[in-house]
Amino acid sequence: HDKTAETQQGVASYYSDRFQGRTTASGEPFDQQALTAAHPTLPFGTKVVVTREDNGREVEVLINDRGPYAKGRIIDLSKRAAKALGMLKRGTVPVEISFVR
Amino acid sequence: HDKTAETQQGVASYYSDRFQGRTTASGEPFDQQALTAAHPTLPFGTKVVVTREDNGREVEVLINDRGPYAKGRIIDLSKRAAKALGMLKRGTVPVEISFVR
Numbered sequence: 001h002d003k004t005a006e007t008q009q010g011v012a013s014y015y016s017d018r019f020q021g022r023t024t025a026s027g028e029p030f031d032q033q034a035l036t037a038a039h040p041t042l043p044f045g046t047k048v049v050v051t052r053e054d055n056g057r058e059v060e061v062l063i064n065d066r067g068p069y070a071k072g073r074i075i076d077l078s079k080r081a082a083k084a085l086g087m088l089k090r091g092t093v094p095v096e097i098s099f100v101r
Numbered sequence: 102h103d104k105t106a107e108t109q110q111g112v113a114s115y116y117s118d119r120f121q122g123r124t125t126a127s128g129e130p131f132d133q134q135a136l137t138a139a140h141p142t143l144p145f146g147t148k149v150v151v152t153r154e155d156n157g158r159e160v161e162v163l164i165n166d167r168g169p170y171a172k173g174r175i176i177d178l179s180k181r182a183a184k185a186l187g188m189l190k191r192g193t194v195p196v197e198i199s200f201v202r
Contacts, residue, residue, distance in 0.1 A: 016117060016171035018139075018177075038119075069118035076119075 002077045010074030012050060012095040014082035024065035032079035033061065037068030039097075046099055050075060052080055052085050053094040059084035104201045111175030113151060113196040115183035125166035133180035136161065139168030140176055140198075147200055151176060153186050154195040160185035 015032060020081040024030045037048060042063045051058040059081045068076040075097055079088070087093045116133060125131050127145040138149060143164045152159040160182045169177040176198055180189070188194045 015119075017117075018168055019121060022123060067119055 005098045005100050007033070007096050007098045008074055009053070009094070009096050011072050011092050012075045012077055012082075012085070012087070012097075013068060013070065013073050013092045014077045014079055017079075026064040028064050030065065030078075034078055035062065035081050035084075036064045037061040037075050037077045037081060038065035039063045040066060040068075042099060042101075046101070048075070048097050048099045050085065051076065051096045051098070052079070052087070053096055055086075057085050106199045106201050108177055108197050108199045110154070110195070110197050112173050112193050113176045113178055113183075113186070113188070113198075114171065114174050114193045115178045115180055115188065118180075127165040129165050131166065131179075135179055136163065136182050136185075137165045137179050138162040138176050138182060139166035140164045141167060141169075143200060143202075147202070149176070149198050149200045151178065151182070151186065152197050152199070153188070154197055156187075158186050162168060 019030050020032050022030050044064055046063045047060060048063060049058055049060050061077060061081050082088055107152055120131050121133050123131050142173060146167055147164045150161050162182050176187055183189055
Protein backbone atom coordinates (compact mmCIF):
# COMPACT_ATOMS: atom_id res chain seq x y z
CA HIS A 1 0.00 0.00 0.00
CA ASP A 2 1.04 3.63 -0.50
CA LYS A 3 2.32 5.63 2.42
CA THR A 4 0.35 8.76 3.21
CA ALA A 5 2.03 12.17 3.19
CA GLU A 6 2.12 13.94 6.56
CA THR A 7 2.07 17.71 6.94
CA GLN A 8 3.16 20.31 9.50
CA GLN A 9 2.47 24.06 9.62
CA GLY A 10 4.79 26.70 11.03
CA VAL A 11 7.43 29.26 10.19
CA ALA A 12 10.41 28.72 7.86
CA SER A 13 13.65 30.66 8.05
CA TYR A 14 16.96 30.26 6.24
CA TYR A 15 20.62 29.80 7.11
CA SER A 16 23.13 32.55 7.76
CA ASP A 17 26.08 32.59 5.36
CA ARG A 18 28.16 32.10 8.50
CA PHE A 19 27.34 28.39 8.22
CA GLN A 20 28.52 27.95 4.61
CA GLY A 21 30.92 24.98 4.35
CA ARG A 22 30.46 23.97 7.98
CA THR A 23 29.62 20.40 8.88
CA THR A 24 25.90 19.65 9.26
CA ALA A 25 24.48 17.17 11.78
CA SER A 26 24.37 14.55 8.97
CA GLY A 27 28.12 14.92 8.42
CA GLU A 28 27.74 16.60 5.02
CA PRO A 29 29.22 20.07 4.53
CA PHE A 30 26.51 22.70 4.37
CA ASP A 31 26.00 24.36 0.97
CA GLN A 32 23.74 27.39 0.54
CA GLN A 33 23.39 26.49 -3.16
CA ALA A 34 22.04 22.97 -2.54
CA LEU A 35 18.33 22.31 -1.93
CA THR A 36 18.60 21.17 1.68
CA ALA A 37 17.05 21.96 5.05
CA ALA A 38 17.23 21.40 8.79
CA HIS A 39 14.36 19.74 10.64
CA PRO A 40 14.21 18.73 14.33
CA THR A 41 13.37 15.07 13.88
CA LEU A 42 12.91 13.80 10.28
CA PRO A 43 15.54 11.26 9.16
CA PHE A 44 18.41 12.62 7.03
CA GLY A 45 17.61 12.12 3.36
CA THR A 46 13.88 12.68 3.80
CA LYS A 47 12.37 14.66 0.91
CA VAL A 48 10.16 17.51 2.07
CA VAL A 49 7.93 19.75 -0.03
CA VAL A 50 7.80 23.24 1.50
CA THR A 51 4.84 25.43 0.46
CA ARG A 52 4.39 29.10 1.38
CA GLU A 53 0.98 29.46 2.93
CA ASP A 54 0.61 33.07 1.78
CA ASN A 55 1.19 32.56 -1.95
CA GLY A 56 1.49 28.85 -2.73
CA ARG A 57 5.10 28.89 -3.98
CA GLU A 58 6.85 25.63 -3.26
CA VAL A 59 10.24 23.93 -3.28
CA GLU A 60 11.46 20.41 -2.55
CA VAL A 61 14.40 19.96 -0.18
CA LEU A 62 16.36 17.10 1.36
CA ILE A 63 16.79 17.07 5.15
CA ASN A 64 20.51 16.96 6.03
CA ASP A 65 20.73 18.90 9.30
CA ARG A 66 19.06 19.43 12.67
CA GLY A 67 17.34 22.63 13.74
CA PRO A 68 15.81 25.21 13.69
CA TYR A 69 16.84 26.62 17.06
CA ALA A 70 14.52 29.63 17.20
CA LYS A 71 11.09 29.40 18.81
CA GLY A 72 8.15 28.73 16.49
CA ARG A 73 10.29 27.72 13.51
CA ILE A 74 9.74 24.32 11.91
CA ILE A 75 12.35 24.27 9.14
CA ASP A 76 15.57 26.12 8.20
CA LEU A 77 16.19 26.30 4.45
CA SER A 78 19.32 26.74 2.37
CA LYS A 79 19.57 30.08 0.59
CA ARG A 80 18.78 28.46 -2.76
CA ALA A 81 15.57 26.98 -1.35
CA ALA A 82 14.68 30.28 0.33
CA LYS A 83 15.24 32.07 -2.99
CA ALA A 84 12.91 29.60 -4.72
CA LEU A 85 10.23 30.63 -2.21
CA GLY A 86 11.02 34.34 -2.69
CA MET A 87 11.66 34.85 1.04
CA LEU A 88 15.22 36.18 1.06
CA LYS A 89 14.24 39.74 1.90
CA ARG A 90 11.49 38.87 4.35
CA GLY A 91 13.56 36.26 6.19
CA THR A 92 10.73 34.17 7.61
CA VAL A 93 7.45 32.97 6.06
CA PRO A 94 4.54 30.77 7.13
CA VAL A 95 4.77 27.37 5.44
CA GLU A 96 3.28 23.94 5.27
CA ILE A 97 5.73 21.08 4.93
CA SER A 98 4.74 17.74 3.47
CA PHE A 99 6.72 14.49 3.60
CA VAL A 100 6.46 10.73 3.53
CA ARG A 101 8.20 8.93 6.40
CA HIS B 102 48.54 61.10 23.92
CA ASP B 103 45.24 59.29 24.35
CA LYS B 104 43.69 57.52 21.42
CA THR B 105 40.27 58.76 20.43
CA ALA B 106 37.28 56.41 20.42
CA GLU B 107 35.71 55.83 16.99
CA THR B 108 32.03 55.08 16.50
CA GLN B 109 29.83 53.38 13.89
CA GLN B 110 26.03 53.29 13.61
CA GLY B 111 23.99 50.42 12.19
CA VAL B 112 21.99 47.33 13.06
CA ALA B 113 23.05 44.61 15.51
CA SER B 114 21.83 41.03 15.40
CA TYR B 115 22.80 37.94 17.36
CA TYR B 116 24.06 34.43 16.66
CA SER B 117 21.91 31.39 16.03
CA ASP B 118 22.39 28.58 18.54
CA ARG B 119 23.42 26.55 15.50
CA PHE B 120 26.87 28.13 15.87
CA GLN B 121 27.39 27.18 19.56
CA GLY B 122 30.77 25.47 20.01
CA ARG B 123 31.82 26.00 16.38
CA THR B 124 35.18 27.55 15.59
CA THR B 125 35.16 31.32 15.08
CA ALA B 126 37.39 33.14 12.60
CA SER B 127 39.81 33.88 15.48
CA GLY B 128 40.19 30.16 16.17
CA GLU B 129 38.34 30.29 19.51
CA PRO B 130 35.23 28.13 19.91
CA PHE B 131 32.09 30.25 19.88
CA ASP B 132 30.22 30.51 23.20
CA GLN B 133 26.77 32.10 23.42
CA GLN B 134 27.42 32.75 27.14
CA ALA B 135 30.61 34.77 26.58
CA LEU B 136 30.51 38.51 25.85
CA THR B 137 31.84 38.37 22.30
CA ALA B 138 30.89 39.62 18.85
CA ALA B 139 31.63 39.44 15.13
CA HIS B 140 32.75 42.55 13.22
CA PRO B 141 33.86 42.76 9.56
CA THR B 142 37.26 44.39 10.13
CA LEU B 143 38.22 45.19 13.74
CA PRO B 144 41.22 43.19 15.06
CA PHE B 145 40.38 40.18 17.24
CA GLY B 146 40.54 41.16 20.91
CA THR B 147 39.25 44.70 20.29
CA LYS B 148 36.89 45.84 23.06
CA VAL B 149 33.69 47.38 21.71
CA VAL B 150 30.96 49.16 23.63
CA VAL B 151 27.59 48.51 21.97
CA THR B 152 24.80 50.98 22.80
CA ARG B 153 21.16 50.65 21.74
CA GLU B 154 20.18 53.85 20.04
CA ASP B 155 16.52 53.50 21.05
CA ASN B 156 16.97 53.17 24.81
CA GLY B 157 20.63 53.67 25.74
CA ARG B 158 21.26 50.14 27.12
CA GLU B 159 24.84 49.09 26.60
CA VAL B 160 27.20 46.13 26.82
CA GLU B 161 30.94 45.65 26.27
CA VAL B 162 32.08 42.79 24.03
CA LEU B 163 35.35 41.42 22.67
CA ILE B 164 35.62 40.89 18.91
CA ASN B 165 36.54 37.24 18.18
CA ASP B 166 34.82 36.53 14.86
CA ARG B 167 34.11 37.95 11.39
CA GLY B 168 30.67 38.92 10.15
CA PRO B 169 27.83 39.88 10.03
CA TYR B 170 26.79 38.46 6.67
CA ALA B 171 23.38 40.10 6.35
CA LYS B 172 22.98 43.45 4.59
CA GLY B 173 22.92 46.54 6.82
CA ARG B 174 24.24 44.75 9.92
CA ILE B 175 27.38 46.05 11.60
CA ILE B 176 27.85 43.60 14.48
CA ASP B 177 26.67 40.10 15.49
CA LEU B 178 26.45 39.58 19.25
CA SER B 179 26.58 36.49 21.44
CA LYS B 180 23.28 35.62 23.10
CA ARG B 181 24.55 36.83 26.48
CA ALA B 182 25.41 40.22 25.00
CA ALA B 183 22.07 40.36 23.17
CA LYS B 184 20.30 39.55 26.43
CA ALA B 185 22.16 42.40 28.16
CA LEU B 186 20.70 44.71 25.51
CA GLY B 187 17.23 43.19 25.89
CA MET B 188 17.02 42.34 22.17
CA LEU B 189 16.45 38.57 22.24
CA LYS B 190 12.80 38.77 21.24
CA ARG B 191 13.20 41.56 18.70
CA GLY B 192 16.25 40.02 17.03
CA THR B 193 17.77 43.19 15.58
CA VAL B 194 18.20 46.67 17.04
CA PRO B 195 19.81 49.95 15.93
CA VAL B 196 23.09 50.48 17.77
CA GLU B 197 26.13 52.67 17.99
CA ILE B 198 29.40 50.86 18.54
CA SER B 199 32.41 52.58 20.08
CA PHE B 200 35.99 51.31 20.14
CA VAL B 201 39.63 52.36 20.32
CA ARG B 202 41.86 50.94 17.59
